[in-house]
Amino acid sequence: MTFTFKRTRRLFVGACFAVFALGQALHLFGGQVSVDAVCDVTLIFVGAGLIVYGFNVLREERLIADTPTSRVRSVAMGVAELAGIAREKLPLVSPLTGAGCVYYRYLVEEERQSGRSKEWVTVDQGESSQPFYLEDETGRILVDPDGGETILNCAYRETKREGGWLGRRRRYSEWRITQGQPVFVMGTVRKLKDAILERRVRLTEKLQALKRDKERLMSFDTDKDGAISGEEWEAAVRVAQDELLREQVSEAPVKPEDDVAIGKGDAEKTFVLSDRGESAVVQGMALKGYGSLVGGFGVAMLVSMSLLARAGVLPGHLAIQWHNIFS
Amino acid sequence: MGILILIGLALAGVIVAGYLVGVFNQLVQIKVNVDKSWSNIEVLEKQRYDEIPKLVKVCEGYMKYERETLEKVIEARTRFLNAQGPADMAQAGSQMAGALKSLFAVAENYPDLKANQNFTQLQGRVTQLENEIADRREFYNESVNINNARIQQVPYVFVAGMAGCSPREMYKVAAEETKSPEISFAFPK
Numbered sequence A: 001m002t003f004t005f006k007r008t009r010r011l012f013v014g015a016c017f018a019v020f021a022l023g024q025a026l027h028l029f030g031g032q033v034s035v036d037a038v039c040d041v042t043l044i045f046v047g048a049g050l051i052v053y054g055f056n057v058l059r060e061e062r063l064i065a066d067t068p069t070s071r072v073r074s075v076a077m078g079v080a081e082l083a084g085i086a087r088e089k090l091p092l093v094s095p096l097t098g099a100g101c102v103y104y105r106y107l108v109e110e111e112r113q114s115g116r117s118k119e120w121v122t123v124d125q126g127e128s129s130q131p132f133y134l135e136d137e138t139g140r141i142l143v144d145p146d147g148g149e150t151i152l153n154c155a156y157r158e159t160k161r162e163g164g165w166l167g168r169r170r171r172y173s174e175w176r177i178t179q180g181q182p183v184f185v186m187g188t189v190r191k192l193k194d195a196i197l198e199r200r201v202r203l204t205e206k207l208q209a210l211k212r213d214k215e216r217l218m219s220f221d222t223d224k225d226g227a228i229s230g231e232e233w234e235a236a237v238r239v240a241q242d243e244l245l246r247e248q249v250s251e252a253p254v255k256p257e258d259d260v261a262i263g264k265g266d267a268e269k270t271f272v273l274s275d276r277g278e279s280a281v282v283q284g285m286a287l288k289g290y291g292s293l294v295g296g297f298g299v300a301m302l303v304s305m306s307l308l309a310r311a312g313v314l315p316g317h318l319a320i321q322w323h324n325i326f327s
Numbered sequence B: 001m002g003i004l005i006l007i008g009l010a011l012a013g014v015i016v017a018g019y020l021v022g023v024f025n026q027l028v029q030i031k032v033n034v035d036k037s038w039s040n041i042e043v044l045e046k047q048r049y050d051e052i053p054k055l056v057k058v059c060e061g062y063m064k065y066e067r068e069t070l071e072k073v074i075e076a077r078t079r080f081l082n083a084q085g086p087a088d089m090a091q092a093g094s095q096m097a098g099a100l101k102s103l104f105a106v107a108e109n110y111p112d113l114k115a116n117q118n119f120t121q122l123q124g125r126v127t128q129l130e131n132e133i134a135d136r137r138e139f140y141n142e143s144v145n146i147n148n149a150r151i152q153q154v155p156y157v158f159v160a161g162m163a164g165c166s167p168r169e170m171y172k173v174a175a176e177e178t179k180s181p182e183i184s185f186a187f188p189k
Helices: A003-031 A035-065 A195-212 A212-216 A231-249 A277-308 A322-326 B002-060 B068-080 B087-106 B110-114 B119-150
Strands: A078-087 A103-114 A117-127 A132-136 A139-143 A149-151 A153-161 A170-176 A182-191 A260-265 A272-274
Touching: A035 A277, A035 A322, A035 B002, A078 A139, A139 A182, A170 B110, A182 A277, A195 A212, A195 A272, A272 A277, A277 B002, B002 B068, B002 B119, B068 B087, B087 B119, B110 B119
Parallel strands: A139 A260, A149 A272
Antiparallel strands: A078 A132, A078 A182, A103 A117, A103 A170, A132 A139, A153 A170, A182 A260, A182 A272
């Protein structure tokens, strides 16, 4: 899951509401625990979470900054950074604008009343999972965008009122990578398919099908004793292997550029896809990382102060009255 | 208020400690990257090394009067096999690249050899491997450059020793590799 600023803010607000509800429940059942104190303790954890998140973003930022950019033709398996031009593998059209692209992400939000304020609530979102090529001066490689953190400039944003004058306002946003656009990818390069494993699986499937087809299976019963001996089974396996070989020869050869792909790895989860250059990506991540650290530190300090004030260690007016804020 | 300052200092201490752990891990990652990028060159060098006997075998039948050229290739291969460390390996790699350049240049004079499909395929494969090796050398040098720069920067300089980081050697291409090979044709009399 990618923690955007908006998602983090929602988590923060959600945690506060959850804590408030928990505090109310505790108040109803015992009256021993203050709602405000529970809010304080939980928000200390929220602050700590922001600090951990900040460190995580900074780790990714350093990984990108310290990995040199590879060339496609000589890229090694494992964590790699590539930069080039986006090229389509198959035609793709973005859902909101109908524009041709190689990758899209969209978000539809609706304006809803929340207490005294209004907020935008997500009603629909999605992204394409169709691979596309990244091409540099030495070749091209498949990019599997599934599970990637995309850092893209918004290509389309429009707010419309749905269902006439009385309808709710909806905001449509779309981010996309178009054919020929420069792209930067940091991810894990891996073989798309293991030819030996694939051959083994297909052979197993063929032999299973042969076992189910009694009539065909008995055609290998050369001594006509009504049972398939070890030698007869070996002959059947050889025939299946020959058939598989003929099928593979007649199939269209796999293009070299379709053999490997860059995407999200199993060990290293960092997978960033962007239409900005490496330095802009690194700067953005550094800002987010240090921002989270400072924010987390601020939240933790503020709430510690409130908790200490509630405990009588600091003047009482420093305690934050959460129940007044949420009521 | 004193206790709040203490909490603030403790929290700041945790953040600073976390930051230093991040710096330490980053340096370890950089060191591993340098080692990995070196290993990635070796993988391709090994592949090129494996193609040489096949290439020599194909050429032998046609280039009976070019024993010296072929021997140079075999000699370069043997030297490469015994090479240790970036400098030695770079020199051996340069010698092999030079010997192969000469071989391909001399092969131009043997139309039958040039028409041989095996030779064409091997030549293409070796040329492709050489291009990939050149890319990976650049990548290795870039990794070394990052390593050498980071360990001199603040705050990395304070933890570089602890992380076992030290300046690494670049893969320097010998001057002769940048020159065109000398070609002498030993035409049969």
